[in-house]
């Protein structure tokens with residue numbers, strides 16, 4: 047039962063707080079970012095017909111946590127890893143299965159092996175990949191594996207994370223991954239220098255005909271006049287895509303005495319200026335350059351941006367280097383431009399189809415230098431990439447947020463550690479608010495109000511918003527909801543989430559003073575949860591690093607958000623805490639926290655009771671029968 051020790055927190059006016067019990071650490075809560083927990087709302091008094099949205103059912107028990115995942119998977123290979131059946135998975139030793147479908151650096155493999163069962167199966171056909179994937183928790187790929195919708199569907203919900211050991215994720219169907227709640231992470235930094243160096247190597251090799259001259263000598267020839275090259279110094283290089291690789295190429299090209307211009311619609315001008323590069327329009331870049339080096343990702347908007355029209359605008363005799371993706375060039379158009387002399391030479395590391403057909407005109411072209419997608423292939427880059435991706439995948443399998451997530455809010459580590467307790471709070475508030483909704487009307491809009499003393503630009507709320515969305519959607523959806531697909535699922539369900547920032551005069555040491563979740567145009571099964579404005583309204587704060595519920599409707603309370611929660615509205619009178627506490631105690635339900643909030647003394651009060659266990663129906667019925675209690679609701683956190 048509750049002890050009578052008072053927690054040293056400042057309570058709002060008219061609020062009494064009694065607490066016992068240890069609280070979950072923020073870290074353990076953090077681990078649940080990518081998990082799916084499934085509360086089932088139960089309410090007695092004032093519980094009318096359930097609205098269509100809520101009616102949709104309690105959510106499934108799928109989870110991104112390894113333990114739960116093995117619980118729900120039925121494949122033969124899973125049972126080899128763990129046969130937990132219907133038992134409590136916590137008591138089982140389970141190891142995740144990680145499929146590595148392309149060669150990965152040894153240091154990364156070691157890290158993965160220390161955590162899970164690693165299956166290195168290279169050169170799998172799509173069919174074999176689809177068969178294998180149903181028994182895998184993670185998949186690690188490079189550019190050679192196509193992770194299609196078919197693969198995600200074949201995973202039947204078990205696959206939690208796809209790790210791309212490199213930058214480009216054009217071989218992964220991100221939309222399918224997101225819809226099915228599978229996190230995609232990449233390793234964006236470890237191969238930047240390798241790719242840039244390869245770009246420079248191709249540039250130099252192409253202009254001095256190194257590959258052609260080498261082949262000629264090996265064929266027994268000595269052709270000094272045939273392989274006269276062109277110089278780089280003083281020439282203009284256009285870097286298309288001024289990101290990590292592009293800017294490193296630019297830096298190196300400047301060292302070779304080239305003039306460098308760049309085109310990138312999203313690159314900040316000051317970064318370009320800092321290394322003496324002018325950002326220009328696409329047309330200006332291609333029409334003034336002697337050399338064009340491609341460094342943009344392959345996306346629907348960059349696919350075949352180099353086509354007949356583009357080649358018509360380039361300087362005659364231009365030389366092209368592509369270490370980005372083959373698909374950004376229309377390869378047939380490039381062959382035409384080479385044949386016509388519009389393009390003098392090309393150096394290509396990447397191709398639309400890899401490997402390209404043996405009779406590819408482009409590969410066979412005399413003025414084209416080719417390498418088989420070697421941009422990232424240095425020992426250093428491969429070790430770095432392997433470690434970067436192994437860490438991200440292991441973290442994701444443990445339920446942690448990945449700083450390199452491609453299809454979930456990505457938050458820098460320092461921001462994440464500051465936001466962590468608010469993230470836990472955000473999900474719990476969403477979860478509580480939705481459990482107060484009664485039947486009759488679907489939830490169409492939710493509003494989140496963040497009160498903070500920080501400048502709006504200084505607070506990134508994407509992660510909080512996603513967690514509130516997850517909290518709202520999860521209890522009312524039969525599909526698997528996590529941080530990855532929460533927004534997508536909310537949109538599918540027609541739920542609009544708006545956000546408002548209110549600047550308050552509190553200590554800027556803390557990023558957020560309070561978070562309020564309001565659900566409008568819905569009926570509540572707990573009338574006291576409705577604010578004066580008519581919305582279901584729940585507000586919380588982080589206190590001493592822990593999430594607290596501080597307001598329900600227009601009642602101030604103060605209860606630590608852990609375990610489960612009972613909210614009662616009663617006539618404010620002595621003995622209420624004791625009566626309810628006794629009922630719970632008789633059933634061995636431990637009270638972890640208790641708080642009474644009232645508007646006017648001896649009139650209405652709200653009692654918020656944190657309970658470790660879930661009271662049975664009998665216990666809840668007894669609480670409902672206490673005379674002074676007018677309504678109450680049991681909520682799972």
Ligand SMILES: NC(=O)C1=CN([C@@H]2O[C@H](COP(=O)(O)OP(=O)(O)OC[C@H]3O[C@@H](n4cnc5c(N)ncnc54)[C@H](O)[C@@H]3O)[C@@H](O)[C@H]2O)C=CC1
Pocket residue numbers: 212213214215234237238241286287288289290291292309310311312313341342343344347348369370371395396419420421422423
């Ligand atoms: N050949 C190889 O082995 C390697 C190839 N790559 C390729 O290089 C690409 C770039 O890598 P990073 O620099 O690390 O990525 P990044 O994300 O740092 O840079 C990409 C840049 O392209 C820009 N961009 C996007 N759309 C554009 C457009 N329409 N026109 C011009 N710029 C546009 C972006 O704003 C961004 O600044 C990757 O997406 C990958 O496809 C990367 C590493 C190795």
Ligand SMILES: O=C(O)C(=O)COP(=O)(O)O
Pocket residue numbers: 188189190211212213214215237419420421422423
């Ligand atoms: O990182 C990238 O985008 C690359 O293209 C490298 O590809 P790879 O891992 O060598 O197949």
